[in-house]
Amino acid sequence: MHGMGRGMKGAIWVPPAVAVAVAAGWIGSRKQAVAQMEEEIVVLQARIERAKRDAGAGGEGERRPGRDADGRADWHQVVDWLAAAEAGGHGMRSQMKLQRFILELTDEELIAGIEEMDSLDLGARLKASLESMLIGQLIERDPAVGMGYFHRLDREEHGWMLARGFGRWLESDAGAAMAWFDQEIDKGTFESRSLDGRQEERKRFESVLLRSLLKTNPDAASARLQTMPESLRFEVLSAYGQWNDPGKFEGLAELARANLSAEKCDEVLAQHARHLASQSEGDPRKISQYLEKIEATAEEREHIAESVALTLMMAEGGHQGVLRLEVMEEIQAWVSEEAPGSLGRVTGKILGMQWGDTSREERVELLKKFHAEGMGDELVTTFFEVDGSNRDPEMMRELSALLNDEDSRAALLEAADEQEPSMKESGN
Amino acid sequence: MKLSLILSFVILFAGGMIGWHDQRRLVSLRTTHETLVLEARSMGVEVDEVSEASKRRLSEREAEQREEKVRLYAARLVSFVKRAEENEGKEGPEMQREMVEVMDGLLGMDAKELTLLVGMIRNHPELDEDMRSGLIGFSLVMLSEHSPRAALTIYAESGDLMAEEEKMEWVVSAALNNLAQSSPLEALDWIRQHSAAHPELVKDDAKRSVVAGASVTDPALAFRLMDELDLKLDGSVASSLAEACRGVDERGALLRAMEDPGVDLEDAQRELLLQQMARPLVREGFEAASEWLENAGVSEDAVRSMIQGIDYHQIRSEAAEWIEWTGERLEGAELKTKVSSLVGEWTKSDYRVAGEWLTKVEEGPVREAGVVGFTEAVAQHDPEVAAEWARTLPRGDDRERLAGLVFSSWSEVDPAAAAAFAVDEGLAVELPGE
Numbered sequence: 001m002h003g004m005g006r007g008m009k010g011a012i013w014v015p016p017a018v019a020v021a022v023a024a025g026w027i028g029s030r031k032q033a034v035a036q037m038e039e040e041i042v043v044l045q046a047r048i049e050r051a052k053r054d055a056g057a058g059g060e061g062e063r064r065p066g067r068d069a070d071g072r073a074d075w076h077q078v079v080d081w082l083a084a085a086e087a088g089g090h091g092m093r094s095q096m097k098l099q100r101f102i103l104e105l106t107d108e109e110l111i112a113g114i115e116e117m118d119s120l121d122l123g124a125r126l127k128a129s130l131e132s133m134l135i136g137q138l139i140e141r142d143p144a145v146g147m148g149y150f151h152r153l154d155r156e157e158h159g160w161m162l163a164r165g166f167g168r169w170l171e172s173d174a175g176a177a178m179a180w181f182d183q184e185i186d187k188g189t190f191e192s193r194s195l196d197g198r199q200e201e202r203k204r205f206e207s208v209l210l211r212s213l214l215k216t217n218p219d220a221a222s223a224r225l226q227t228m229p230e231s232l233r234f235e236v237l238s239a240y241g242q243w244n245d246p247g248k249f250e251g252l253a254e255l256a257r258a259n260l261s262a263e264k265c266d267e268v269l270a271q272h273a274r275h276l277a278s279q280s281e282g283d284p285r286k287i288s289q290y291l292e293k294i295e296a297t298a299e300e301r302e303h304i305a306e307s308v309a310l311t312l313m314m315a316e317g318g319h320q321g322v323l324r325l326e327v328m329e330e331i332q333a334w335v336s337e338e339a340p341g342s343l344g345r346v347t348g349k350i351l352g353m354q355w356g357d358t359s360r361e362e363r364v365e366l367l368k369k370f371h372a373e374g375m376g377d378e379l380v381t382t383f384f385e386v387d388g389s390n391r392d393p394e395m396m397r398e399l400s401a402l403l404n405d406e407d408s409r410a411a412l413l414e415a416a417d418e419q420e421p422s423m424k425e426s427g428n
Numbered sequence: 429m430k431l432s433l434i435l436s437f438v439i440l441f442a443g444g445m446i447g448w449h450d451q452r453r454l455v456s457l458r459t460t461h462e463t464l465v466l467e468a469r470s471m472g473v474e475v476d477e478v479s480e481a482s483k484r485r486l487s488e489r490e491a492e493q494r495e496e497k498v499r500l501y502a503a504r505l506v507s508f509v510k511r512a513e514e515n516e517g518k519e520g521p522e523m524q525r526e527m528v529e530v531m532d533g534l535l536g537m538d539a540k541e542l543t544l545l546v547g548m549i550r551n552h553p554e555l556d557e558d559m560r561s562g563l564i565g566f567s568l569v570m571l572s573e574h575s576p577r578a579a580l581t582i583y584a585e586s587g588d589l590m591a592e593e594e595k596m597e598w599v600v601s602a603a604l605n606n607l608a609q610s611s612p613l614e615a616l617d618w619i620r621q622h623s624a625a626h627p628e629l630v631k632d633d634a635k636r637s638v639v640a641g642a643s644v645t646d647p648a649l650a651f652r653l654m655d656e657l658d659l660k661l662d663g664s665v666a667s668s669l670a671e672a673c674r675g676v677d678e679r680g681a682l683l684r685a686m687e688d689p690g691v692d693l694e695d696a697q698r699e700l701l702l703q704q705m706a707r708p709l710v711r712e713g714f715e716a717a718s719e720w721l722e723n724a725g726v727s728e729d730a731v732r733s734m735i736q737g738i739d740y741h742q743i744r745s746e747a748a749e750w751i752e753w754t755g756e757r758l759e760g761a762e763l764k765t766k767v768s769s770l771v772g773e774w775t776k777s778d779y780r781v782a783g784e785w786l787t788k789v790e791e792g793p794v795r796e797a798g799v800v801g802f803t804e805a806v807a808q809h810d811p812e813v814a815a816e817w818a819r820t821l822p823r824g825d826d827r828e829r830l831a832g833l834v835f836s837s838w839s840e841v842d843p844a845a846a847a848a849f850a851v852d853e854g855l856a857v858e859l860p861g862e
Contacts, residue, residue, distance in 0.1 A: 018436070023444065044465065047468060092573060097535065099531065100535070193777065
């Protein structure tokens with residue numbers, strides 16, 4: 001029992017001893033892990049610091065893209081981006097780097113860059129391309145200064161950019177911009193160089209000026225138009241539609257009526273309407289708003305309705321050359337409302353077109369159906385005016401029976417007779 | 429025994445308390461360490477091997493951080509694009525600064541981030557259809573510059589994107605072009621895989637992009653791919669190849685590949701490709717382009733074919749130099765046709781400068797061909813001037829043909845003068861009163 005008692009006494013210390021060992025092991029392992037982690041952190045921090053120092057010592061990491069170590073523009077790098085942007089693959093990234101670089105240049109850097117271009121050995125095409133980008137950016141920021149480089153650019157290639165810049169200049173300092181423009185006209189800068197005498201550049205600038213004057217001084221706009229020959233007047237008023245400024249169409253219509261012949265005026269108004277129609281996704285109500293704004297006369301309405309019908313069909317129904325009846329019906333409903341006298345002509349025009357999915361026979365069936373609904377002679381005559389290239393004497397004779405007007409019927413029959421020999425010659 | 433157990437518990441408790449303090453410190457140090465590892469990796473600094481557990485945690489943290497970064501960027505991009513659309517034409521310096529930042533964000537994204545961005549844009553509730561497809565297309569092309577495979581996979585696996593085939597056609601073409609530059613056969617495989625199930629994806633434009641991409645690094649392979657893809661070398665393909673190989677080295681390699689015995693081109697195809705190659709070449713400017721043509725070992729036949737590809741609108745500002753250079757390298761009917769055509773276009777566009785140049789050109793075939801082109805262009809607008817120029821030509825077929833042209837348009841405005849001219853020229857025309 002004594003032995004056993006001693007054993008029992010000894011055993012009393014076993015649990016505390018195990019506890020001490022476990023606690024010491026746990027504490028030791030934690031301390032070791034902490035020490036190891038601290039050491040790794042110190043090493044890592046030192047590496048990161050060194051990397052930061054290296055980058056700060058003039059390494060690539062510190063240079064801003066497109067600039068040398070002194071922060072000046074590195075045009076060779078910039079031209080490399082430009083070349084890569086124009087080449088296939090990886091072009092988007094280079095294009096963005098280039099855009100980003102140009103956006104970040106100060107006005108002074110832009111001017112210095114433009115001035116520096118001539119002395120740089122960069123290759124003619126890329127240099128010209130880069131120069132136009134720098135001038136374009138300068139024009140956006142400070143048109144008065146930017147337009148000072150007008151003569152350095154290929155005006156045929158950058159005509160729209162320059163005209164837009166002129167527009168911005170007119171917004172910020174109309175007096176100076178107009179004085180500059182008139183001075184350049186006097187110097188002969190805008191004189192036509194082409195044999196057909198068209199003055200594309202002058203037309204573009206005048207239409208921008210017209211837009212500005214319509215906002216501020218419509219009388220001055222009219223007076224300016226009066227100083228131009230009618231051909232230029234017509235071109236300028238026609239070009240206006242491209243500026244997509246429907247808010248000013250009303251004033252423009254007045255100018256067209258006052259400064260052009262009735263025929264040319266109709267043409268200009270119809271051109272603007274077609275421009276709106278091409279952006280209307282086939283919705284004729286946008287043209288109704290236009291007609292209302294310009295207070296179109298009945299004759300103007302008919303002319304415009306006929307002119308835009310096909311544009312509207314192409315904008316929606318004409319996608320992939322498909323004749324969509326529901327779109328045609330919508331257009332017919334619109335014409336009935338806005339220019340009822342044109343319904344027959346508009347329908348004849350649409351049916352006279354060659355559509356990819358609809359045969360001539362199907363179009364003629366539709367023509368007969370609409371004629372039966374009372375669309376009149378013009379439906380048939382307009383159909384043949386448009387469909388002229390595919391004249392079929394038999395069909396012409398058959399459809400001539402639909403015509404009430406004897407003269408029109410006789411004319412169609414005569415045309416059918418004239419067609420006969422040529423059909424025989426071509427073997428049909 | 430009871431005392432022993434109490435003592436053990438006290439020891440374990442005290443030890444645990446001490447160890448727990450260290451454990452907490454260790455957890456904190458691990459977080460610091462992982463943050464430093466992420467920072468080091470982003471800077472390209474070498475990082476020692478980390479434990480598997482740390483790797484897992486790091487990977488999760490990286491994914492969370494990436495997702496958060498892209499989510500914030502997508503929100504910013506959408507907000508910017510919407511404001512830019514609202515303020516179109518009225519962008520001030522503030523907007524431009526923001527645009528730079530938006531571009532920076534996009535340029536700084538890696539393939540994983542761009543993939544996430546595409547997903548976020550697809551599901552963004554504030555975008556209309558056009559904006560969404562525009563931004564997705566843009567992001568996919570950016571992704572395709574990093575990883576064309578990833579971009580093509582996202583596209584091919586997304587029914588909604590494939591439904592917009594017209595809007596996405598350029599994206600597929602750009603991605604295939606990028607893939608073909610590094611792995612042309614993989615691009616060919618992609619086309620093969622998808623042409624059966626989705627023929628709407630594999631149009632000629634996509635095939636042209638593969639051929640053009642491959643031609644940058646291996647033009648001979650590009651020609652073989654055309655056979656594989658059943659693509660004929662027509663004007664569009666020739667233009668794609670010429671534009672892809674516009675660099676000096678690539679252009680030279682393309683020319684050599686055309687002579688490769690394994691490349692079987694018909695004469696007309698060779699001619700067409702050489703003519704198309706002239707277009708990007710001429711854009712380099714007269715000095716650089718003519719120097720290359722003279723010194724790059726291009727055969728005389730090839731140079732003559734390339735000259736046929738030059739048109740006036742490409743050489744407007746250097747028309748005189750190009751026409752004179754052309755005149756030195758062509759002869760006979762080829763010279764007459766090309767030079768008169770270039771001078772004719774020049775005259776229509778800028779008759780004064782063209783006329784001044786013509787007065788300075790030495791007698792010879794270039795001047796004669798130039799007079800033919802000038803007179804043809806001017807006859808309709810100013811028959812009197814055209815008549816003067818026609819008279820400077822030696823008698824023969826050209827002069828007789830031009831005289832007829834001048835008479836025809838002159839007689840409409842001044843029949844008497846036209847008749848006198850016809851008599852002078854001995855034209856067999858019906859004169860008034862005869």
